[in-house]
Amino acid sequence: MRIRWRSPIRGPWLTSVFGLVLLCALPVVIVTGLLDWVAYGSGSIPGDVGGLHLPRFDWPTRPAWLFRLTQGLHVGLGIVLVPVVLAKLWSVIPKLFTRPDRDLLKLAERGTLVLLVGGILFEIVTGLLNIQYDYVFGFSFYAAHYTGAWVFIAGFVLHVALKLPTMVRSLRSRSLRAELRTPLAETRSEPPHDLVAPEPARPTMSRRGALALVGGGSLLLAGLTVGQTLDGPLRATALLLPRGRTAPGDFPVNRTFEASAIDARDVGDSWRLDLGNVRLTRAELAALPQHTAELPIACVEGWSTQQTWSGVRLRDLAALAGVPSPSGADVRSVENGPFAHAALTADQVLHPDALLALRVNGADLSPDHGYPARVIVPALPGVHCTKWVAAIGFAR
Structure with missing residues (x-):
């Protein structure tokens, strides 16, 4: 099955770079999302989620821009991270199609992937559909998005606990500065690993090219999103969130x-x-x-x-x-x-x-x-x- 995945740039280092970005940014999305749920919880919306309710407290009225900040960060940063999430999924896709070992630690890691991948894809899809008022899923967005968030949070925490040492080792295995100077002609596969193709194809993109592609995609989405939270000329640039x-x-x-x-x-x-x-x-x-x-x-x-x-x-x-x-x-x-x-x-x-x-x-x-x-x-x-x-x- 792994023969399909022959990209020579796929490997633990590139996966860890994408993972580091998500490790730094996703907690911001999580915390602001939970705060927004608290802010919404004072009325008939968002709805009943059983035992998943956070402790209730009165949402403050000062500063006046508080909800503007938390909701803008939650939605805006969530959109900006979509290319990084997709790149991270691309980088680990060989593992999703391999038979899991009987090793308990690896089985646990595979279990966290189900929660992590399923949870984040559900959050992205429902969030983007809600932005466009497209409720094809037929259930309450508020309750479902919040419940899905807890599924993702559980997978995220467990996965980080299991994979953080591996990520740190992988990041130390190669120099980011050196990779950014490596052209396509000099791009080589990483040492043998579960994520490295056993028979890599010729490179069609360098690792720096992949990082530039993903980073450029995030910058483009930022440019098409930031105007939604800013008044003035930038409002016209919010093409992904028309109102x-x-x-x-x-x-x-x-x-x-x-x-x-x-x-x-x-x-x-x-x-x-x-x-x-x-x-x-x-x-x-x-x-x-x-x-x-x-x-x-x-x-x-x-x-x-x-x-x-x-x-x-x-x-x-x-x-x-x-x-x-x-x-x-x-x-x-x-x-x-x-x-x-x-x-x-x-x-x-x-x-x-x-x-x-x-x-x-x-x-x-x-x-x-x-x-x-x-x-x-x-x-x-x-x-x-x-x-x-x-x-x-x-x-x-």
């Missing part, structure tokens, strides 16, 4: 008014904000003291943007509802479905920049951005910044 834009401000919108299937009459002149014992028209809300804040909004797909929002402070609405010191709030939208509800903590309600926004960038909210009113809270995931708000219940 519609609507005035005012020309910033992204995930869920349009049309997609929400809301009857326009429900957000028209008859609309009222229900605070329990108080119901307010939009004109009455606009007559209350207004507050303006520059706040980012960030979504699970990885995009984020900072805009200037104006509206009524949530804590002022709580006081108006007769709950000056709320322990939290339940926000409901005119829309039905999983995005129609969000639970806010006390800190999120009482933050001085937490708003029921009526305007953005000096103009009334557009229907796509949540007219007649939407919630915007520092560091809160975008999915919980409820649009088309119908009611807010403040808990005592």
